[in-house]
Amino acid sequence: MDNPRPVAVVTGASSGIGAASARRLAAEGFHVVLGARRKDRLDALAAEIDGTALPLDVTDEASVAAFVEAVPGPVKVLLNNAGGAKGQEPIEVTDPAxxxxxxxxxxxxxxxxxxxxxxxxxxxDDAIVVLMSSTAGHGVYEGGAGYTGAKHAINAFAETLRLELNGLPIRVTEIAPGMVKTEEFSTVRFAGDQARADKVYEGVAEPLSAEDVADCVAWAVTRPKHVDIDLLVVRPVAQASNYKVHRTR
Structure with missing residues (x-):
């Protein structure tokens, strides 16, 4: 496929931070390749931003192989955004599944x-791997051992990949957002319990939006090629830590 625009690949692109980042990268001049399981959503977004929609299930080796085979040309940006949380129970009663x-x-x-x-x-000749981490990858909280463990692993992944690619023109950036209010993250975490999901953001005047995080992505990937943003931590003003949040009620 002959495409003069640099290619940016976004996983988990069907909603939330992934979709917002895809829109922002397209506005920055990238041809965005969208990957996620919900192809209908991807098709609509691809039409909106003149991108390419490809089905992708990151838990399936064959799906990943087919996705990568269909990605056009050299890749300037890889945004590893696919992820999520399930449950917030203490270790004593948590579900290993x-x-x-x-x-x-x-x-x-x-x-x-x-x-x-x-x-x-x-x-x-100039590429960047962006890993969408979380402040959960840099601190722990009660009930969050499974998710914080997974995101701590992403921090280790980013730091190790940077070491292993040293000497190549490939940058590695970890972005660690704090409280971001999207349409699905907390709903998935609490198995569709909307009331419990809404309580996460109760009384918080201005949590981060998906667009706020997409702005961080765009800034990181558009730095000069000799500049690597190793780690970018971003929180709303109301959130001082993973467990200290100012609430108006």
Missing amino acids: DWQWMYEVNVIGTLRVTKALLPALKAA
Whole structure:
């Protein structure tokens, strides 16, 4: 496929931070390749931003292989955004299946996609791998061991990949957002319990939006090629830490 625009690949692009980042990268002049399981959503977004929609399940090796095979040309940006949380129970009563899902999606999925796309990243004269982490990857809280463990692994992944690619024109950036209010993250975490999901943001005047995080992505990937933003931590003003949040009620 002959495309003069540099290629940016976004996983988990069907909603939330992924969709917002895809829109922002397209506005920055990238041809965005969108990957996610919900192809209908991807098709609509691809039409909106003149991108390419490809089905992708990061938990499935064959799906990742087919996705990467269809990605056009050298890749300048890989945004590993696919991820999520399930449950917030203490270790004593937590469901191991939730942990397995979180590690498979957040950690192993990131490994699969990054490993498979490294040849396309190396083919570019300037590339960047962006890993969507979380402040959960830099601190713990009660009930969050499974998710914080997975995101701590992403921090280790980013730091190790940077060491292993040293000497190549490939930057590695970890973005760690704090409280971001999107349409699905907390709803998925609490198995569709909307009331419990809404309580996460109750009384917080201005949590981060998906667009705020997309702005961070765009800024990081448009720095000069000799500048690597190793780690960018972003929180709303109301959030001083993972467990200290100012609430108006």
